Amino acid sequence: MNSTIDPTAPANAPMLAESPLKRFIALYCESRVASIALAVLACIVIVATFAPWVSPQDPYDLAAIDIMDARLAPGETSATGMTFLLGSDDQGRDLISAIIHGLRTSLGVGIVATIAAVAIGLGLGLVAAYAGGRTEFAIMRIVDLQLSFPAILIALVLLALLGQGVDKIIIALVTVQWAYYARTVRSTALVERNKDYVEAARCLRLSSARILFRHILPNCLPPLIVVATVQVAHAIALEATLSFLGLGLPITEPSLGLLIANGFAYLLSGKYWISFYPGVALLITIMSINLVADQLRDVLNPRLAR
């Protein structure tokens, strides 16, 4: 952005100014914790993406599962010679495989829901900021109404109405999340709308759509990226909670929340691992996303720009 070289600037300043992307990466890597979190997150995403090839067992393949292996403790070996590193669940599924596949479901649902919610929120937020008047009033009233109730309550009621299913939980997550993006985008777009570059674009008689999407939109993205990162973590936690309550994903598509719920029944008899390890996987995922979001907020915040 700022290409003029200040002769009084420290020696490393020109190097940092090489390109926006390089500067961004350099700034991000200043925090060791955030770098580690990003690496962990990348590993989780890779493992989840390649779940069928990475996991020792296919938890959906009923032929591979033996009910005789149910509730084996971590490290035990079954009659067929398979070792269950984290133990097995109540149906005899290898817990590591179930966790990896569960991660895949949880991440998938969280990411798809967030992308859809960002698209809707971005569109409506931009329209509200640019159109103003009644359109803005109507959109922002719905946003206010929705944000005055906790996400979990709205999602719970929606799922109670819609029933179980991957599509249903994505609808519920999108419904509770779009309002956050609409509000964020609208407030940044309102500021951007009055800036000189938009005025200049208007003077060039560019169309509203072009100004909106090619000029205002790119400048609204940094805060949106931060909010979206945090919301992916929220979406994953919310999906797990709803599935735990038996309202989210069906039993045929075991997400982490459902695995934990399955283990609840055996917790009181001391078989902790069925609930414990899926929860640890969930915790590591959510925590690394939160740490990445924290660092992104610092790097993308122009007020903290160095």
Next chain:
Amino acid sequence: MLAYILRRLVSSVVLLLVMSLLVFVGVYAIGNPVDLLISPEADQQEIARVIAALGLDKPLWEQYLIFFKAALSGDLGRSFAFNTPAIELVLQRMPATMELALMAMLIAIVLGIPLGLYAGLKPDAAFAKIIMAGSILGFSLPTFWVGLMLIMIFAVQLGWLPSTGRGETVLFLGLQWSIFTWDGLRHLLMPAFNLALFQLSLLIRLTRAGTREAVLQDYVKFARAKGLAMRRVIGLHVLKNIMIPIVTVIGLEFGSVLAFSIVTETIFAWPGMGKLLIDSINVLDRPVIVAYLLVIVFVFVMINLVVDVLYSALDPRVRLTGASA
């Protein structure tokens, strides 16, 4: 001030009406309670009789009008499952939920503000770093999983605390309380802490951020220059200034504690409204779901009102008369 409160009350009533319509249409448009409530052996006549008795044969808008008229007189229909008035069922369970939520808020405040204050005053101390790391953990830990782990450690492994129910209760001011008996308190401790965890982390971070900003202000330097003890500067001047956002958040978070009590109550079998909601959803007991939602909407509207009024009382800079919220 009075005009402001009145205006807020009117908009609250409008909000309640809108929500009642949304809730009614949403809940009544789907699912067929007939299948759940009538035994499969019942003959056609029997089915027709029950449908008529429950008012399910009328068109939706007529059902809503009947529901709305009855709701105005405080009658939200009878529970399909219990055959008692739905609103009564919800209100009966309300004290248990309120007790749990208040206890959770209390834990969050009593622990969160001092810890946050410490972390804000000594940001480089090792203990402050532990507190902040703990608060990130508190944000990231899924509530329901923490609940299970608490049960695993304190109920199963150590056997210190009971994991289900409310324990012994005593009658006080016409309500049953767990907090005033030793047995009840032991039952309350784990679910309340579980519920408090998120708000505890939030309060630590808020208080820390507020403190760090406040100690750099001129009034703190001035108070110190006047020779006031640090203890007094923090206890009086700093705390008073950082309380404004904290009180707002405490008020607003109370709503989210009530919502999350649904999860905690289910895990610890705490007999509150949240567990009632989940049980009712599972058997499609529509009047109870509607009653719960209307009660919770009412509570939320009230919380927002109280927070707004409190906010203006705490911060004289907020000009209520000019604001059109």
